[in-house]
Amino acid sequence: MKPTIALVGRPNVGKSTLFNRLTKTRDALVADQPGLTRDRHYGHGRVGEKPYFVVDTGGFEPVVDEGIMFEMARQTLQAVDEADAIVFIVDGRVGITPQDKIIAQRLRQNDRPVWVAVNKVEGMQRAVVTADFYELGLGDPVAISASHGEGVRDLINEILDGFEVPVDEPEADHPKFAVVGRPNVGKSTLVNAVLGEERVIAFDQPGTTRDSVYIDFERNGSPYTIIDTAGVRKRGKVTEMIEKFSVIKTMQAIEDANVAVLVLDAMQEVSDQDARVASFVMETGRALVVAVNKWEAANAEQRDRIKREIDRKLSFLDFAKFHYISALGGQGVGELFKSIDQAYTAAMIKIPTPKLTNALQLMIERQQPPLAGKVRPKMRYAHQGGSNPPVVIVHGNALDHVPDSYWRYLERSFMKVFKLQGTPLRVQFKRSANPYDDKTKKPGPKPKPRSKF
Structure with a gap:
């Protein structure tokens, strides 16, 4: 930790x-x-x-x-x-x-x-x-x-120096997903609907869950781990000592998960705090599924309002699937699970180097990186550098001149080519070493001229 x-x-x-x-x-x-x-x-x-x-x-x-x-x-x-x-x-x-x-x-x-x-x-x-x-x-x-x-x-x-380096635990062979969001949006109710029993306390009082609860279970014969987290309030409203402690526990649970399920309340507006939680999930690189809860209780006007607010405030979550559910009645939970499985599969994908390099070359043919002065970045090949989230490392020359817009173009294109739904993907550049960059390096012996005979 x-x-x-x-x-x-x-x-x-x-x-x-x-x-x-x-x-x-x-x-x-x-x-x-x-x-x-x-x-x-x-x-x-x-x-x-x-x-x-x-x-x-x-x-x-x-x-x-x-x-x-x-x-x-x-x-x-x-x-x-x-x-x-x-x-x-x-x-x-x-x-x-x-x-x-x-x-x-x-x-x-x-x-x-x-x-x-x-x-x-x-x-x-x-x-x-x-x-x-x-x-x-x-x-x-x-x-x-x-x-x-x-x-x-x-x-x-x-x-x-007084702390051990966190050991990377072996990747779990089943999805581990954290249910996150503001207090009183129905996270614990959703956990109970998933489990089919009253495994966690759920009632109409914000902040009931004080710590993250890890629960192993099976669904249709497949193993899962679900993490019920404490609600993340707006910082100015966090007053109780024990509730303040739950904020960092939620952050740790998100990092420990493969997939985060962000729960929104259809009866309330999408708040800045909802956007902050979503941003933190993206910063950690976790796959994401969004569940808009209490959909059965919202009238037509409220449903239109929250969809507009999602388009406006959460537009950066274009890689995630959105589901409109009722945790209390269980409607939509099955489809939610399909997206969790899909997001987990995308987050843990292993892509061979030849396929990544071929995809990279097609992207360059479609749109070359722009010139930076007289220099055009040259991208040679790509390989995968990690999972959860997938990381693609691109090798080449002058890659420090690649603009952010082209960076985003590559990320979106890789996600589209390999059909990665529900997870962010990160592209990293690794510039090839140039022996002439080091001015202090002494030149080696001159090569001998080849014989004409």
Whole structure:
């Protein structure tokens, strides 16, 4: 299982900047204004072969007892509880503050390992700037610059040294699918309909499922594993400590599955949170099937509305099958299973290299990659680099000049040629080595001229 690293500290010490550095994204808002981050923000990171979750938190003001800063402090404490390691970020230019001492005291009461990261030290003597922070009593402070990247890799390597590299388990020989979505859309009811019995609690109260539940079963003689997950609320509405913990459990369940079944409520609008869950499924590369539940209870106007909202807000899920079902009555569940099987088969497909290369050449004949100045990327052959999702690796020259539009063209074309329904496909480029690129490489001996005789 991936370790979870929580970033905590006072407002405006650089937590979001470090989050963006670790995740190689710009997902967290960054500005010279205290308190900009209010909710917890989850992301993925990787150093070498070691992946991890990272959690950005709002500024921690431990002395307040009401208002938004109090709620931010509660969320930070919850992030500490669910983390495997904590990075306590302090400002090297400001020095140690009374708030830093109070936060350190709170962190010492927790059994999680803590690293003190002294940020904003660019251009400063590290030994001098970190000396004062030994007073926090949390071990040796580490000097970093989140904005410039100085010391960040060494810090994360040190943290991850205490965790084993997640072992890739053998691929299951049967589909494992996670039922995900907002609370109270009927996920547990759908699980019970699939199983044909009351295996999980289901009643009209949002947030009933607190943890992910794995259930093995058979259907028509074929084995499956279904994962009932806790509902993923909008972050601003996640208040109970035990419910906040369920968010990361849901993320882990999606990664552990082969297929995600996203459940929507036909009686409600498609929310931004629905789109976020779908985006997370795509980021992890999992196959996807969408089930619009409570279809029997929706009137004609509601049905038209949700179909329009799906076209508008979930248009990026064009690879997924949509089903309009009634989990309570069992209508449409059988067809849903057909799509789960189809998505699983597509996600785990093995495609021979000759077939991939032939398909690639046909795509190039149909539409060549555009020129980049005087250079046109040349694609030679392709082979499969992985499954769940399928990964196609294309070899050639000048592939760093391939535009995103052509990248997407290749992905869509591969999916169409091999009839991959329900799973995303990823294309990666691998540029052939050019011995003349290395200017420092000494030239080898000149070849001897061939004899005329």
